[in-house]
Amino acid sequence: MSLKVYLAARAAEVDAAMDVFLPKAKQRPATIHAAMRYAVFAGGKRLRPVLCLAAAEACGGALANAIAAACALELMHTYSLVHDDLPAMDDDDLRRGRPTCHKVYGEGMAVLCGDALLTEAFIVLAQTPATKRYGTRDYITELATTGGSKKLIGGQVMDLEGEGKKLTRRELVRIHEAKTAALLTTSLRLGAMTANATPAKLLALTEFGHALGLAFQVIDDILDCTQSTEVLGKTAGKDQAVEKSTYPAVLGLEASRREAAKLTAAAMAALKPLDRQAVRLEEIAAYLLRREY
C-alpha cells in the first residue's frame, strides 16, 4: 500500500469510528452536538490518530485495540483548536478552510463545544482495552498530563504571553515542545501502549515523537509565512501580524529549513530500535518534511 493510500485509509477508519463515538447531531441538546461534529468533521489530516495507529502497528498491535485512543487524540486536538481560535485567544475566523466554530455557533457555544470535546476524549479513551503492561490508568494519565497545564495548555499560555515579545530560540523550542511535540509524542505512545509495547520501544517512540513534533512545528511556521491563505486553509501571515515569534523570525528562513531537516533526521535515527516494523512511521516523517514550502 502506498503511503498516500495508507494515510487516506487510516483517516477514513478514524472518521468512521469518530462518527460512532460522537453523540448524534440530533441528540439533545442538539446545538452542542452539531457544534462538536462541525469542529471534528472539517477534513483534518488526522495526523495524531494516524500516528497512534501506525505506532500500534509498528509494535505488532491490532488496529481495533488502538482506534479509541486514536479518536481520543483527535478530540483533544480539535478541542484545543476550537479554544485557541476564540476571539479572546488567537482570534481566528478560518480553520481548515471553513469559518471557525465560534463564527458559526457563537463564542459561548464554542467554549462549551471545546469543553465537550475534551470531556468526550476521556469517555472514548476509557474504552481502550487494557494490555498486560498498560491499563486505563496509564492511558488516562498519559493523555491528561500531555493535555494539561504544563504541556498543551501551558504551551498556549506561553504562546499568548510571548506575543509582541522577541523570544529566544530556547523559549521558542519550549513552546513548541509543549504545544505540538507533546501531543504527537503521546499519540505514538498511546498507540504503542495499546499494543503492549516494551519500555524500550516506548522510549524510542518518545524520542521519535519529540524530534518529529519539533520538525512539524518548524515547517508549520515556515508555511505560515510563505504560503497563501487558500493553500493553508487558515489565515496566512497570521504569526507576523500578531508579532508572534516563529522559527523563521528567530532563525531566518533558510536556517529554519535546515533545522527542520536536522530534526527529521534525528526522528529517523530514533526509530532504529523498532527496526523494519517502523517503515510506515519513517515514511510519515519523510512525508511531513516534504510538505510544500
Add this chain to the structure above:
Amino acid sequence: MSLKVYLAARAAEVDAAMDVFLPKAKQRPATIHAAMRYAVFAGGKRLRPVLCLAAAEACGGALANAIAAACALELMHTYSLVHDDLPAMDDDDLRRGRPTCHKVYGEGMAVLCGDALLTEAFIVLAQTPATKRYGTRDYITELATTGGSKKLIGGQVMDLEGEGKKLTRRELVRIHEAKTAALLTTSLRLGAMTANATPAKLLALTEFGHALGLAFQVIDDILDCTQSTEVLGKTAGKDQAVEKSTYPAVLGLEASRREAAKLTAAAMAALKPLDRQAVRLEEIAAYLLRREY
C-alpha cells in the same frame, strides 16, 4: 462530631489534598497555575467532595481511598464555574465574593484555566485505587459522562438557550437534572465506588443524589431572588435580570419552597437501604434544606 465540625473538617482535608494535587503557583508557566489556584481556593463549601467522602464512609470505605475522587469532583465543578462566568456565557463579575477568574486574569487565560482544571480532574481521578468491583475505567467513565455534552455541559447549553424564554416546569427540571443533580449524584456514586459499594447501595445513592440535587437547585433559585449580593457572594437577582426561568418564576415562591421540602423528603427516603451508616448524608441533606431563604 457535630455536622458543622464534620463539614469543616472534611472541607479542610479536601483543601489540603487539593494543595498537593495542584501544580504549585510558581511552576511554569506561572500565570495558569496561579489562575487555577485562584479559582480553586476561593472558600467554596466543597459540597461535592464532602458528599463523595460521606458516601464512601456510608459504604464502609476509607477516606484515603476517596480523597482523589473528591478533589477531582471539585476540579470539575470549579472549571464549570470559571467557564460559565465568562462574558460569552453568564457574564458574571463576582463569584464566592471575589472577582471572577476572567476579571482577574483576562478572558483568554480564564478559558485556559477552565480547560486546565477539567484536564487536571482526570489526572487526579486516575489516582484513585481500584476496588474489587470498580476500576479506573469506571471512575473516568462516571465523571466524564456526567461532565459531558448531555449532562453538565448540556445543562449549560439548555440554560443559555432558555434565556428570555418562558420554560415549562418539565424543561426546567431537565436543565437542573443536567446542570446540578448529575454531578451531585456522581459525587455520591464515586465515593461509594471507592468503597466497593454493592450495586444496591449505588442505586440508593443515585436516587438520593437526584432528589437532593433538584432540591439544592430549587433552593439556589429561591436564594437568588430573595437574598442580597453580600449574603450570596455572587450577583443577586441575576436570574431575573437575564430573564432566566427559575422555580420561583415558573411555580411561584411558596410552591417552590414546598417543592424543595418534598424533594428533600424523597432524598431521605432513598437513603433507607443504607440504614444507620447514612446518618451523615441525612444530616447534610437536612442542612442543605435549612439554608437561609
